[in-house]
Amino acid sequence: MKTVHFYLDFISPYAWLAFDALPRALQGINHRVVHKPVLFAAMLKHHGQLGPAEIPTKRDWTYRQVLWLARQQGTPLQLPVMHPFNPLGLLRLATACDADGTPSRYVCDKIFRHVWCSGQDAADLERLAALSAELSPVQDPGSAQVKQALQAHTQEAIEQGVFGVPSWVVDGRVFWGQDALPMLRAYLMGDAWFNGSDWHAPAQCEVGVRRS
Secondary structure: OEEEEEEEOOOOHHHHHHHHHHHHHOOOOOEEEEEEEOOHHHHHHHHOOOOHHHOHHHHHHHHHHHHHHHHHHOOOOOOOOOOOOOOHHHHHHHHHOOOOOOOOHHHHHHHHHHHHOOOOOOOOHHHHHHHHHHHOOOOOOOOHHHHHHHHHHHHHHHHOOOOOOOEEEEOOEEEEOHHHHHHHHHHHOOOHHHHOHHHHHHHHOOOOOOOO
């Protein structure tokens, strides 16, 4: 049985789409999923990038596309009143719901729906307090231990080559993006392609131009 490390941030609509689609995508495959909340903004900072919602025209396209994709795959999705927002409260709550900082699918589902199915302010403190009361975390979300666990998940992801969410890591291989689910399934099914030259082809393609 393969273990799939699922790196996610509730701020990402693509992470919600992928989370909802994952059980169907991997149906019939013996596997274990470990959910690891990460701070996407820290990844962007590490790689010197802007988020999709920080580029005005890309922001518009992102929202249109995720609404289309949600309709296509039958996933409920309603844009929150504000986006992007500060996801730290939600990430810490998720981390605090498990002694090891790896929340269950039930917890992640509740938080994703809080953000992407209500049409309300995802970071509203009263809503966050109500959600925390419902989930009954086993640790204090504001504790140093929880904050350190979230930071550790994020750093772990970066060290493994993760640069965005949603991402899955299996056997040291990174699969990024909601549209990578068929590729992830193929790998878990033992597709021989992953042992061939194409997987390693990027190392043979040199960088021709670098922007300063």
